Amino acid sequence: MSSGKPVVIGIAGGSGSGKTTVLRRIIRTFGADPIAILDHDAYYRDLSHLSPERRAQFNFDHPDALETDLMRDHLDCLVEGEPIEKPVYDFTTHTRREKTETVEPRPVILIEGILVLAEPALREQMDIKIYVDAPDDIRLMRRIRRDMEERDRSIEGILRQYERTVRPMHLEFVEPSKREADIIIPRGGHNHVAIQMLMSRIQDLLPGVDEVKVEVP
Numbered sequence: 001m002s003s004g005k006p007v008v009i010g011i012a013g014g015s016g017s018g019k020t021t022v023l024r025r026i027i028r029t030f031g032a033d034p035i036a037i038l039d040h041d042a043y044y045r046d047l048s049h050l051s052p053e054r055r056a057q058f059n060f061d062h063p064d065a066l067e068t069d070l071m072r073d074h075l076d077c078l079v080e081g082e083p084i085e086k087p088v089y090d091f092t093t094h095t096r097r098e099k100t101e102t103v104e105p106r107p108v109i110l111i112e113g114i115l116v117l118a119e120p121a122l123r124e125q126m127d128i129k130i131y132v133d134a135p136d137d138i139r140l141m142r143r144i145r146r147d148m149e150e151r152d153r154s155i156e157g158i159l160r161q162y163e164r165t166v167r168p169m170h171l172e173f174v175e176p177s178k179r180e181a182d183i184i185i186p187r188g189g190h191n192h193v194a195i196q197m198l199m200s201r202i203q204d205l206l207p208g209v210d211e212v213k214v215e216v217p
Helices: 019-030 052-056 068-079 136-150 155-180 192-204
Strands: 007-012 035-039 084-090 095-103 108-112 128-133 183-186
Touching: 007 019, 019 035, 019 108, 019 128, 019 192, 035 068, 035 095, 068 084, 068 108, 128 155, 128 192, 136 155, 183 192
Parallel strands: 007 108, 007 128, 035 108, 128 183
Antiparallel strands: 084 095
């Protein structure tokens, strides 16, 4: 990679807002080679010391549930041109796996997660801060579908968690972090005008990158 500082982009927003869609659009536009990804979800604290019952009661939507200090250390390493070993989290057991994922330094570092704009330690390293917005009912439907298909959870458990922790923590931490954003994207990855503006801004910060054209899917 070049000797210049990489471009650090933070992508936040409520659960199910479309953050992953925006991230994929960035990768589709610029390709995977110049991009390193740090997903905040990988830094959930290991709960192997707790019983399955206590793990189920854990508040995963509070900032304290994540080891953000470690993520910031890893971010600093990538910015300095050093590879890191990113944790791999198992959402079915709420534990970290023994294996890790090697992430190499790249010209673009994407930081993604519902709370990344709520964390000053991460926010201060970002060149572009993005908040992906979506109506509550849309986000809930997407969360139900994801948790049932990818995390083997029941509809009763999903709704209980949403009422007990997800919604209160969204109102307390996630929604207020919107004011820290440089760019707010309603409708997530389906907002083609906002996506085009974002891609142009990223390109401005990446000297030597060929002009890109964002295609409407």
